[in-house]
Amino acid sequence: MHFRHFEDSFHSPDHRPVFYSCYLPFTSRNRILLMTRKNFSYLALNGRMLDFPTGTITLLFTDIEGSTLLLQHVGEQYSRVLAQCRQVLRTAFQQFHGREVDTQGDACFFAFARATDAVSAAVAAQRAFASHAWPEVVVRVRIGLHTGEPQRTTEGYVGLDVHLAARIMSVGHGGQVLLSQTTRHLVEHHLPEGVSLQDLGEHRLKDLQQKSHLFQLVIAGLPADFPPLKALDTHPHNLPVQPTPLIGRQREVAAVQQLLLREDVRLLTLTGPGGSGKTRLGLHVAAELSDHFTDGIYFVNLAPISDAELVVPTIAQTLGVKESATRSMVEQLQAFLQEKLLLLVLDNFEQVVSAAPRLSDLLASCSHLKLLVTSRAVLHLSAEHEFAVPPLSLPDLNHLPDLVTLSQYEAV
Template identity: 55%
Template sequence: MATLPTGTVTFLFTDIEGSTQLLHQLSDRYANVLAQHHQLLRAALETYHGQEVDNQGDAFFAVFARAGDAVSAAVAAQRALAAHTWPEEGQVRVRIGLHTGEPTRTDSGYVGMDVHRGARIMAAGHGGQILLSHTTRDLVENNLPPGVALHTLGEHRLKDLQQPTPIFQLEIKDLPNDFPPLNTLSRRPHNLPVQLTSFIGRESAIQEVKHLLSSIRLLTLTGAGGCGKTRLSLQVGAEVLEDYDDGVWLVELAPVADPALIVQTVASTLGIREQGARPLLETLIDYLKPKTLLLLLDNCEHLLEGCAQLAHALLKSCPTLKILASSREGLGVAGEQTYRAPSLTRPDPKLVATLPLEQLTQYEAVRLFIDRAVLTSPHFSVTNQNAPAVAEICHRLDGIPLAIELAAARVKAMSVEQISTRLTDRFRLLTGGSRTALPRQQTLRALIDWSYDLLSDKEKLLLARLSVFAGGWTLEAAEKVCSDDAVIELKPEA
C-alpha cells in the first residue's frame, strides 16, 4: 500500500444499503455482485487519486489528499453504480459520506474523532446519497464537478458525537436526489440541551452506564456535588437516544423546592396538561404506559422521598419506561441500581518529572483543565515548566470536574503555579463560575453549603464529630467519637 497522506485529508466512507437483505435475495450470486461493486468503486478511487485504507465486506474506507478529488470520486462512483446493470431482484444502492479533518496517522491507517465523524455521516444517508460534513463543504462549494449542486440538510445529532453536526447533500443531475429523512438521532424526540463545552474523558463510565441501562429500569448516578453526575447523565442520554422510540427527556429538579410539584414538573416537561379534577399522576401514567422512553431525573437529592414515590408509581405501571436519575444518594426504590460517578483520572504529582508531556495530557483531569483554560486564555498550553503545577492542581482537587473548571477559569489572571499555591485557601480561590450556572455551581463554597444544608440535624452532628479526623477514618474510630445514642441511630439508615 502506498504511503497514506498526512495533515488535512478527506475521508470517503461507503456502505451498501440493505446488504443483508441483498445477500438473502441473491444467495450464491451475491459474491459476484459484490465483486462488481468493488470494481466500480475502486475505479472511481483510482481515477481521482484516492487510496483505499480499509474495506470490510460491502464497506469501503478511502482517503484523499484533496477534498475536490474526494467529491469527484464520490460522484463518479454513484454515476457508475447507477449505470451498471444489476440483477433485477438485487439493485445495489450505495450511501457515501465525506469528511475532512486532521486525523492521527498510524501504521495501520488513521485514528481520531475525524474517522468516527466520517463514518457516522455516511451511516446517516440512504442508498444513492452522498453526504458531506461542513469542513468538506467549505473546501469544495465553489469548485463542484459539472452537473453537481450542494443542498443543506441542517444540523443533526449523530451517534456517539456530542455536538450536532451540519450535513450537506450532493445533488447529481439525472440521478435521484429525493431521499427520506436522514438516519440520525434527531429523528427521536427529546429535549436534551446542546452542550456549550466538550465532554472530557470517562469513556469507560459512559459504557458502563449504558450497559447497566440495557438491563435495568431505574439507575441512579450518585456522587458528591460537582463530580459531573448531570453531565454524565446528559451524555449517556444523547448516546442512547436511538434506543428509545419516544425519546429521552430531561426533567430538571434543581429549581423545585416543593415535593408536591415533582409530578407537575415531569408532566410539564412532557407537554402533559391536567384533565379537570383527575389526578395529574394518573394522566401522566396513562401517557407513559405505551411509551418506550427514558426519563432523566436530574438533581433528586433534595426531593428524595417524592422522587422515590414517583419513580415507583411510574415504573410499576409503565413497562417500557426507564429512569436515569442523578442524586447525592440513591432513591431507595425496589429494583434500583446505583452507580457512583467516578472522579476524573489524575496524575500523581510525584511522578510528573518522569512523565513525558504526551502521557501527562492523557489524564482526564489534565485534559479538562487544559480545555477549560484555553476557553479563558486561548494561548494557554501545558509545558515542561508548568506541568508540575497543573498535575498538583488536578491531584489536590481530587479530579472533581467542577473544582477543576473553577480553577481553570483563574488562568486568565494567574499562572498555574500561582493557582496551585493558592489552593490552600480554595474556598476563596475557586469562585467565578459561569453566571448561567446554578448558584451552587458558581463557587466551591456554595456547593459545600448546598450539600450541608441537605443534611438532617443528626447528620450534621455526625459530620461535626467526624471533623476531628484530618483524613479518612475506620468504623471503629468513628464509633469512639460518635458513640451517643443520637448519632448511633443514624447507622441503620446509612
C-alpha cells in the same frame, strides 16, 4: 528492546520513488517512525510507508447500514461479506488517492488531500456497492464528508473536524452521501459527471453546539430519495448542548446503550460519586439513542430541588403537562406518557431519593416509557438496573505527554 531492519520504498507527493532504510523497535505492539516532508507525514508501520495528508484535508467516514441485522441474517457468512465490503471501499477510495486512517468492524475512516478526490471516491464507492453481486443480501453504506484542518497524531487525526465528519455520516442512510457546507463549497463547481448536489438544510448533530448545513450527492442511476436525516431535531428533545465532544468513555457508552435497548431494562441508574461524569455520560447516551425514542427524549434537572414532592411536578413541567381540576398531577402525567415511546433522563436523583416509588408507578402505567437516572446512590427499586460509572482516566502526573495526547484523557 529488539530492533528489526526494514528496507522499502514509497512515492512522494510529486510521484518520485523514495527509498528508505531504517531500524524500528520490534515489540509486541507496532511502533511508528514519524518523518515529515513537504505537506505530508510519512509513517513507517511494520516497514510500510504510508503518506497521510496534513493541512486542509477532507475526512471521509463510512459504515454499513443495519450491520447488526445483517449479521443476524447472514450468520457465519458475515466475515466474508464484511471482507468484500472493505475491499470495495478500499478499491474505490485508493483509486482517488484516499489514505486509510482506521477501520474497525464495519466502519472505515479515510483522508484525502483534495475534496474533489473525496467526492469522486464516494461516488465510485456507491456505484460499486450498487453493482456488486452480494451473496443473498443487499449491503448499503452511508458516507459522510467534511473538510477541515484536524491535527495529525501518531494514531490518526484529532479535533472537532474529525467529530463533525463522523457525525455527518451517522445521520445518513445506507446509499446516501452527505457533505458539510465546507466540502460543498470546494466541490460544487467540480462534481463528477452525472452528480449534483441537494441542499438538505440545517440540522443539529449530536455533541455539536451549532447546527450544521448539510448537502447530499445525487448520483445518476442510484436512489436519491431517503428518509429524514437521523439528526437530533428529527424527534422531540430538550437535551442541552454540550460545549465539547465526549472524550473516551467508548466502553461505558456502548455498555449503557446496550442496557437501555434491552426490553427488560426500563429503569437504569448511573451511579458514582460527584464529578465522576454521570450526567455527561447520560446525556451522550441519550443523544445517541434519539432514533429509538420516536416520542422524544427529555432531560429533567433535579439539582435545584430537594423536596421529593416536587419531582412529579418538575417532570410534568419539563414535558409541558398542565394541571387538571379533575385529576392529580400524577394521573395527568401517567395519561400523557401512557402510549409514548419516550426516554426521561432524571439527573441528580440522590437529592430526592424518597420519590423513587413514584418512578415505579410511572413505569407500571406507561409500558413504553424508559428512565435513565443519575444518582450517587441506587434507588432500591425492584425494576432498577445499576451501572456504576468508573472514574475518569488521568495521565501520569510525573510523566505528562504532549498536549495533543493530553487532550485525549477523559478528565482533562
